[in-house]
Amino acid sequence: MSDKPLILTDPNTDRSVELPVIRGSEGEPTIDIKAVPSKLGYFTYDPGYAATASCTSSITFIDGNRGILRYRGFPIEQLAEKSTFPEVAYLLLHGELPSRSQYDEFLDDITYHTMVPEKLNTFISGFHYDAHPMAMMAGVVGSLAAFYHDRLDMSDPAQRMLAAKRMIAKMPTIAAACYRHHMGWPTAYPPNALNYTERFLHMMFSVPAEVYEVNPVAARAFDLLFILHADHEQNASTSTVRLVGSTGANPYACVAAGISALWGPAHGGANEAVLNMLEAIGDVSQVPTYIDRAKDKDDPFRLMGFGHRVYKNYDPRASIIRTAAHEVLAELGARDPLMDLAMELERIALEDDYFVDKRLYPNVDFYSGIIYKAMGIPKSMFTVMFAIARTVGWVSQWLEQADHPTRIGRPRQVYSGPAERDYIDIGQR
Ligand code: CMC
Numbered sequence: 001m002s003d004k005p006l007i008l009t010d011p012n013t014d015r016s017v018e019l020p021v022i023r024g025s026e027g028e029p030t031i032d033i034k035a036v037p038s039k040l041g042y043f044t045y046d047p048g049y050a051a052t053a054s055c056t057s058s059i060t061f062i063d064g065n066r067g068i069l070r071y072r073g074f075p076i077e078q079l080a081e082k083s084t085f086p087e088v089a090y091l092l093l094h095g096e097l098p099s100r101s102q103y104d105e106f107l108d109d110i111t112y113h114t115m116v117p118e119k120l121n122t123f124i125s126g127f128h129y130d131a132h133p134m135a136m137m138a139g140v141v142g143s144l145a146a147f148y149h150d151r152l153d154m155s156d157p158a159q160r161m162l163a164a165k166r167m168i169a170k171m172p173t174i175a176a177a178c179y180r181h182h183m184g185w186p187t188a189y190p191p192n193a194l195n196y197t198e199r200f201l202h203m204m205f206s207v208p209a210e211v212y213e214v215n216p217v218a219a220r221a222f223d224l225l226f227i228l229h230a231d232h233e234q235n236a237s238t239s240t241v242r243l244v245g246s247t248g249a250n251p252y253a254c255v256a257a258g259i260s261a262l263w264g265p266a267h268g269g270a271n272e273a274v275l276n277m278l279e280a281i282g283d284v285s286q287v288p289t290y291i292d293r294a295k296d297k298d299d300p301f302r303l304m305g306f307g308h309r310v311y312k313n314y315d316p317r318a319s320i321i322r323t324a325a326h327e328v329l330a331e332l333g334a335r336d337p338l339m340d341l342a343m344e345l346e347r348i349a350l351e352d353d354y355f356v357d358k359r360l361y362p363n364v365d366f367y368s369g370i371i372y373k374a375m376g377i378p379k380s381m382f383t384v385m386f387a388i389a390r391t392v393g394w395v396s397q398w399l400e401q402a403d404h405p406t407r408i409g410r411p412r413q414v415y416s417g418p419a420e421r422d423y424i425d426i427g428q429r
Pocket of ligand 1: 048235265266267268269270294295301302303304305306307308309310358360363364365
């Protein structure tokens with residue numbers, strides 16, 4: 001049985017509008033407000049879009065109250081335990097898990113396209129050695145539009161899919177190139193005999209003078225982290241990709257915009273900010289001071305890696321990453337005092353009324369940096385790791401939007417500036 005529409009009546013004019021209720025496949029009710037402006041003459045106001053669904057999507061499902069995350073219906077816990085990042089990429093792009101032959105073909109595709117145009121290295125070398133890698137990533141990925149724009153017919157689904165696969169394949173190559181530029185190391189070309197994460201680690205850390213053996217613990221840990229970060233429905237960066245995509249812009253430009261949105265500390269930049277915060281806290285004895293600061297309305301400090309717009313329960317990705325962080329540190333034989341500090345911070349915060357009442361829990365970024373650090377990834381590259389993984393989500397969402405084109409994204413505003421006034425000549429001001 002379908003829901004009855006809601007009736008919204010304007011008591012000022014007695015005009016009414018019927019608002020249909022749409023239900024997602026998991027039953028969540030959503031009011032379709034499209035008719036409000038034309039029927040009642042009002043816009044709706046929702047800063048930060050906390051109450052607004054901007055699209056329909058069949059890719060990722062989140063139930064923030066119950067701490068549930070599913071890609072194409074599959075629980076994140078099962079994918080984390082049983083799948084691989086390339087298989088998850090296939091699932092997000094195509095909607096189903098691949099057969100063996102589909103999987104092999106997909107692996108070939110995302111391996112074949114790992115090289116980047118050689119001139120891109122000239123572009124990268126134009127950056128100062130200490131440029132933030134996220135700024136480089138946004139610039140370099142955006143510049144791919146210049147290499148592929150003329151040959152891309154966006155009305156052709158096969159060409160759209162090729163662009164998506166190219167980006168998934170090239171992102172680790174570009175990320176490693178940005179790091180190597182900072183280190184002053186020569187360009188590393190993708191060793192295509194290795195798998196996706198092994199190849200990335202090889203491009204990151206190998207130097208011509210020595211043989212580099214990829215640590216299998218590190219490769220598997222990256223695969224897991226990439227799975228967990230691959231998509232997260234309409235977050236700020238994905239919404240950015242969709243908004244830019246709604247204009248018909250080139251997909252590389254859309255993803256470059258997504259990278260820029262991801263960089264902010266309220267979003268993907270939080271993993272770098274968490275490490276900075278833990279280092280600033282320095283010692284377990286200082287935890288209560290920082291908890292007090294996070295609760296103080298007059299102090300801009302926030303507990304980084306805590307809180308989420310959608311999760312009002314433990315972020316399921318954070319639980320998996322916390323367990324993985326213990327395992328990775330144990331397997332690598334590494335002890336990191338920041339891990340003890342993070343656990344103490346979490347323990348105290350989860351018992352504190354402020355965090356309990358506001359339902360603030362650790363999010364995906366709280367423990368991920370500790371794993372990256374253990375594997376030798378510098379802090380400034382943490383959000384780049386997120387971007388490599390989230391590229392799969394961005395291109396999947398971009399493909400979905402291109403398959404079901406909507407109108408250009410164009411929010412309205414509540415204008416709060418001056419009313420009409422006459423121009424005053426400069427001599428009379
Ligand atoms: N520390 C202290 N107080 C917080 C925190 C925090 N980390 N997060 C939220 N609050 C408070 C906030 O001050 C507000 O209090 P009040 O209602 O009294 O004004 C209340 O909790 C609700 O916060 P909000 O800012 O309205 O919530 P939001 O949904 O707009 O923001 C958030 C979500 C993730 C931006 C925010 O929780 C935050 O800034 N967290 C720290 C940064 C972070 O870890 N970001 C990563 C998010 S997960 C990965 C990703 O998206 O990339």
